Amino acid sequence: MTQTVRRPLVISPHLDDAVFSCGALLAASPGAIVCTIFAGTPREPLSTDWDRQCGFDNAQEAMPARHAEDIAALQMLDARAVHLTFLDSQYLHGNADHTSDIATAIREVMRENDHDSLLIPLGLFHSDHALVHAAARDTCLSDAPMACIAYEDGLYRRMNGLVQMRLVDLAQRGIEATPRVDPSGPPDSARLQHCFEAKQRAVQCYASQLRAFGPNGYDDVLAPERFWTLRVSDRRA
Template sequence: MTLHERLLVISPHLDDAVLSCGLLLAGRPAALVCTVFAGAPSNNMTTDWDQASGFPDAFTAMSARKTEDVHALALLGAHPIHLPFRDAQYHQSPPLDSLAAALAQTVTKVDPVTVVIPLGLFHSDHKLVADACLAMLRGIPAPSVYAYEDVPYRRIPGVVQSRLGELARRGYAATPEENLGAQADARHRQMKQAAIGAYESQLRAFGPDGRAGLVAPERYWQLRDKERTAGMGEWRSNAI
């Protein structure tokens, strides 16, 4: 993947792309990050997570978190796309078809060479977004597709292999991708750390123990859809 090829990272929440792909983004100025669950609930409410983040209610939380996201991505030279869907804590999870349609519109508009999606580990929102991405990519001319291991859930014993096994049963081949252009030099590590620090509210909610699990090497898997390979047009695999 070269510096000039358009990169799109799909992020379930307003910090996931930076936590899981910050080094990749640091090395790819002008990358785009599409956050799916960037919408506030239709009626204001208070949740445990928003309170732990320091917010009195959901409306205040989502407004502040989008501001944090814009700042964090700017530190990496990336640009945000915020979709209006609500995450599970607001009890208004969208149907998979609606997510897939919105993501298809985004991918068609951006026309990326490479799309990086969540592997879909543990959290219901992450699984929903990952499955919507896979459904979406089966319905459009597909770019090169990679999945990132979702931080912090990748630390849960066995969760990555369980998900890879599930994807294999559904017809997806996953091959480890060692670099994907993600640089581990000191400057990019500092950029990623600064971007993580921009999510002040989320770091507050994670607490000291949770924050310790946010710093880990990034890991990616190249995905191939066996059905497309057999007769529907193979996902491109030569973008690196």
């Protein structure tokens, strides 16, 4: 089902996650802002396995090309890109926990951009996704007078038990996760088809990433998108 939300701000860990995970929602919700956290370019010309699989010699080549892919994809969906400068974990040695810096940056983006709803990743599998989930979730649930909607991370949600583990983690933190049903009701089939086709076209903009995933490695991004509304539980234990 293709959901609609009014003026969404979508928080994306990497330069593809928002479109892979909620491209149809973006197509149905023109005027969205997509803020990508790990869009920074390292100072040194680092060369990683992933970037080489994507066809790049080093990060200096990869990141500008990936910015351009993201901008092209979001233009197709009538959305606007905001690129923050935190470094993808593939460019870091060891674990850098910048949860509080990321939370501060998200708060800033929320202040500067007019929006009615916030979408965050469920934060599955990848350490960068988990980091962004934690930072965005706590910022939204503590500061924002609006619904906090979590999207299932495209590709990773297919891995056994990961969605379930996150739901258990949320429950243990006293946060309820409820499947989100579009309040505007099921879209008509013509609109559904339009949104799905727009997403398909936008996904193709991320050519470098699709090359690394391989021709059958990204089927999940064209499957129905799923969302959860998060709220702090007021149930008594």
